[in-house]
Amino acid sequence: MTETTRPLHPDTLAVHTAAHRSPYGETSEALFLTQGFVYPDMETAEARFKDKSGAGFVYSRFGNPTVAMFEQRIAALEGAEAARATATGMAAVAAALMGPLKAGDHVVAASVLFGSCRFILAEILPKFGITTTFVDATDPQAWRAAMRPETALLFLESPANPTMDLVDIAAIAEIAHAGGALLVVDNALGIPTVSNPLALGADVVTYSATKHIDGQGRCLGGVVLASKAFIEEKIQPWLRHTGPALSPFNAWVMLKSLETLTLRVERQARNALAMAQALEGAPGIVRVRYPGLPSGPDYDLCRRQMTCGGTVLAIDVAGGKAGAFAFGRALRVMKISNNFGDAKSLVTHPATTTHERFTPDERAAMGIGDGMLRISAGLEHAEDLVADVLGAAEAAATEIG
Ligand SMILES: Cc1ncc(COP(=O)(O)O)c(C=O)c1O
Structure with missing residues (x-):
């Protein structure tokens, strides 16, 4: 060559x-x-x-x-x-x-x-x-x-x-x-x-x-x-x-x-990782699921078959649906929308949107709880996004008690 x-x-x-x-x-x-x-x-x-x-x-x-x-x-x-x-x-x-x-x-x-x-x-x-x-x-x-x-x-x-x-x-x-x-x-x-x-x-x-x-x-x-x-x-x-x-x-x-795909995805993936790492162990957050999280179960497989962890993470908020909705209410930057991959960071509650057609038992079998939120990282500054999700987690934890 x-x-x-x-x-x-x-x-x-x-x-x-x-x-x-x-x-x-x-x-x-x-x-x-x-x-x-x-x-x-x-x-x-x-x-x-x-x-x-x-x-x-x-x-x-x-x-x-x-x-x-x-x-x-x-x-x-x-x-x-x-x-x-x-x-x-x-x-x-x-x-x-x-x-x-x-x-x-x-x-x-x-x-x-x-x-x-x-x-x-x-x-x-x-x-x-x-x-x-x-x-x-x-x-x-x-x-x-x-x-x-x-x-x-x-x-x-x-x-x-x-x-x-x-x-x-x-x-x-x-x-x-x-x-x-x-x-x-x-x-x-x-x-x-x-x-x-x-x-x-x-x-x-x-x-x-x-x-x-x-x-x-x-x-x-x-x-x-x-x-x-x-x-x-x-x-x-x-x-x-x-x-x-x-x-x-x-x-x-x-x-x-x-033409801009790789640039956008690199930035979005960095933002997703920053939010995943910040939310791990945050008040009111039961679980963070992101393939690129070094502490997560899929990290080795992610390194083998992906160049990064992707742009989307899922979190489980304490307090089920009430906790997840309280998280949504407290967001300042991120928008509530069932799309992903967008320049704007978006959050959705799968149990009442993309997966609402399934029964609670079917959702439970899929690992989709009432406290789960799917977060798509956008192109905003990482500090603003991290502050947004940490603020929302704290507000949800306070509201749920
Ligand atoms: C995994 C997956 N496949 C397919 C689709 C459908 O894509 P479209 O909305 O462009 O029809 C979606 C939409 O959210 C999706 O998440």
């Missing part, structure tokens, strides 16, 4: 990859806000429709130059052969499940998942003859024991929303492949450039681009990354005919946001 052939760092790829310029040679990527495309003659239209590679554009539900730039850039960051963008993160998860699965197939999935991911597996897929066994994702033996001859796919989030539990992706990939199944990882909380499930053996990765990729609270979006063959055979037909296309405008916002 010489200086001219050395692979480029993600920060560099995130700025320059797939900046396909129009004849005007613009510096910033062009926004092709168009539904369709015109052809010089019928022969060209016929040839474009015959070519299924997507190289020539025919209609923005199938593909669009700005969306393609976003897809190529995120694929380069992930080291994936191919990517397809979607209107939301849930459209990406749905495509990654519905694209490859068929009636009679069995899925093994982590029991702790974002509410809508679990809804697809538990409520939608059974209507099409696809069943799921939910397992404790942190226990490889539980995954192994749940495998059946008809198991076609394993599904997990790492870190899991909202418990922040890490899953050993390489170990679960090995179990999937030994059983002839695919491993799909929803990496919304793992974040591009922080955790790379494909490099650890996963076959398919999905993102809610709504989260860190936009990172500034503006656009919804999603993406599925996998081998070229998988994307062309299983994902592209699903997206093309069911229609959850990413709008070119949202793709343009996401494309520009990728």
Whole structure:
């Protein structure tokens, strides 16, 4: 390897990859806000429709130059052969499940998942003859024991929303492949450039681009990354005919946001760690869950499969729901919102928001107590955030008594 052939760092790829310029040679990527495309003659239209590679554009539900730039850039960051963008993160998860699965197939999935991911597996897929066994994702033996001859796919989030539990992706990939199944990882909380499930053996990765990729609270979006063959055979037909296309405008916002992703995530992860360390042992705080916390159970695994602990932490406040709500009332800087990955620090109470659909027993089995809060670290100054959460913890402890 010489200086001219050395692979480029993600920060560099995130700025320059797939900046396909129009004849005007613009510096910033062009926004092709168009539904369709015109052809010089019928022969060209016929040839474009015959070519299924997507190289020539025919209609923005199938593909669009700005969306393609976003897809190529995120694929380069992930080291994936191919990517397809979607209107939301849930459209990406749905495509990654519905694209490859068929009636009679069995899925093994982590029991702790974002509410809508679990809804697809538990409520939608059974209507099409696809069943799921939910397992404790942190226990490889539980995954192994749940495998059946008809198991076609394993599904997990790492870190899991909202418990922040890490899953050993390489170990679960090995179990999937030994059983002839695919491993799909929803990496919304793992974040591009922080955790790379494909490099650890996963076959398919999905993102809610709504989260860190936009990172500034503006656009919804999603993406599925996998081998070229998988994307062309299983994902592209699903997206093309069911229609959850990413709008070119949202793709343009996401494309520009990728340029600052590593900078933003580094700062947010430092802020998350600062808050996690400050809250450990603070009054009224029963437990702090953050993969990058040296005293935590997932620290070794975090060091093996992530470049940092991520931008989100979960805390258990004494006094259950009353304690958690008192914490929320006392915040000065942080905002109450069920999103994460944003420039603004956000806090949510999973038991009454993202996971309210589950019964108290189901939530307890997932490790989601009534005192749990999920905190997403933003770009503010660390001292302001630490003061905010310590002040809120003290106020909650005083109120609960
Ligand atoms: C783990 C996970 N996957 C998927 C999604 C869905 O993303 P979107 O809101 O972009 O559909 C979320 C949203 O919070 C999430 O937390």
